[in-house]
Amino acid sequence: MASQPIIEIRELTKVYKGADEPAVKAISLDIFPNEIFGLLGPNGAGKTTTISILCGLFPATKGSVMIDGLDSHTDLNKIKQIIGVVPQDIALYPTLTDRENLTFFGNMYGLYGSELHDKVNHYLTEFGLEKHAGKTVSKYSGGMKRRVNLIAGLLHDPRIIFLDEPTVGIDVQSRVVILEYLKEINKKGVTIIYTSHYMEEAENLCSRVAIIDRGNIIALGNPKDLLEGHPEFKNLENIFIHLTGKEMRD
């Protein structure tokens, strides 16, 4: 593991206005270059809040975040240029075609002309969407929408990608394509921060995971190390249930 973290989180706290307790409670975490880092937790654990702060969507109440040596308070615009975000929702314009969506989001990242055109073509081919190019996104299946949603976060070749539940609600084939592609770009040096409810998927994909619950990190490490530390459990899901409890969350 590289010695210098690409993301340094220190005492990160977020208290929403009117909330009784913080959504994130002074968490500290280092994520290293070229990791596939899984942020796991039940609903309302603080995963999306943490990711949103890291993406610059809103500021932390307390604490600091450094991304690739850049301070999120002062260098947010520079940070936004090196990160890619794949939201949990299908964050696309349904009445536009896939190509129009990707061209628009590419423009937002400062990509234009043939460079953007070539990238869009490349990704549509890579994700098996070239045959459908020209259809409006609203006519796509869930898996196809997920793939376009992913491409929109990759177009500008980010060094760090944040993925919030990128495989939720899609067919197995689309899931395999997405996960294979994530592994492939990770091999090329892209750091991936990923949240999921699929423990098996996280166990296979992630080099390290953090289990977060009620705003605290309650477990951190390589999935194998976590399993070795809890020999009574067969898999990550059992450890997760053990640590977070069986109580259902809102």
Added chain:
Amino acid sequence: MLFIMPVVLIVISSLMQEFGWSSLTKDPSIQVLFVDNDHDSLGLKIKDGFDGSDVFEVVDSLNHLPLTIESAKQAVKKGDYLIAIVVPKGATSTMRANVRLSVAKTLAGFGLGNPMLFDGITLRDSVDVTIFFDPTVKKTFKNALISSVRENYYKFQTDWVFRTFNQEIALQMPMYKPPKEAFNEILHFREVFPSYREVELIPNATQHNVPAWTIFAMFFIVIPLTQSLIQEREGGSLFRLLTMPVPYMTLLLGKVGVYLVVCLVQTVAMLLAGILLLPLFGLPMLVLGDDLPGLFVMTLVVAMAAVGYGLMIGTIAKTHQQAASFGSITVIILAAIGGLWVPIYLMPPIMRDISLLSPLNWAITGYYSIFLRGGDFWLIAPQAVRLLIFAFSTVLITALYQRYKRPLNN
């Protein structure tokens, strides 16, 4: 829809209102039931007055039967006719008797005639001209009609007084030679619409409706704009946009730009409808005036105000339903109090003051300065500045709300 529906609206409303503006010059279309129980000069005079009017058409029989008070009343009651006028029996003789008595008493005061002849004789009671109105007839229209009847009556009475004086003086003073020329009206009314242009602009339904509905349509962009903003927010596209290296204000101004173009295209479509389409329906052609740069500036600031308002509503509203209902209802209210449908001079004083607070009032005042007064840029400047301030304020409120009330760190 954004372009076609407002054009349809302009055509329909202009056609509907055309009568109100052109009734003084075109075919009459309001039928008035006329019951003449006087059968003498006054009844005929009032009837002639209506006959000569460009607004009314006199109807004195129904189903080939002469009108009676009862049949006229029933026809109005059923809603078949809006108005019925009844001139009572003896109206002319009463007027003549009273005039003769008044003239004789006046001349006796000058020593002409014997005052003993009419000692103890008093003026007869006045007679009632009854007018039946349908309940839907507006007060202003009622007043106009009553004034018309009264005017005809006074003309007739004045003429009769003049004639009676001449006859009585001639009786008392045989050497008196009454003037041969008839008593003429010395006042004639000439309508002039002062304009800043060489050519006088004639107010008509087109000149009023095109700007009014253009403004209304521009502000109604609040509906698609708010829906787009909320869909973007709920669909997650805004989340993605906010994580991109683009300042929020740039995103906001991008939206402003797109919808400004929509508003401008919409305005061009509506002006073209006024110039090319309305004349096909027999309506007057829209006259744009001389100051096209002024018209462009006015359109631009109205569009900016409309788009800014839409952005503000779309950002503050939490749901599609909230934005759609609040947005559309407030635009209708602002249009109503702004004088788009009812001129503000017809409103009660408090509403006139409130009207001045509506951006749609500033807009219509500015447009009327161009379309009806032939004004230039300097005449519309006060309204344009107000609309510009309104537009900037709404964009500022939008940005501040997004920054402090919704997730944003840019």
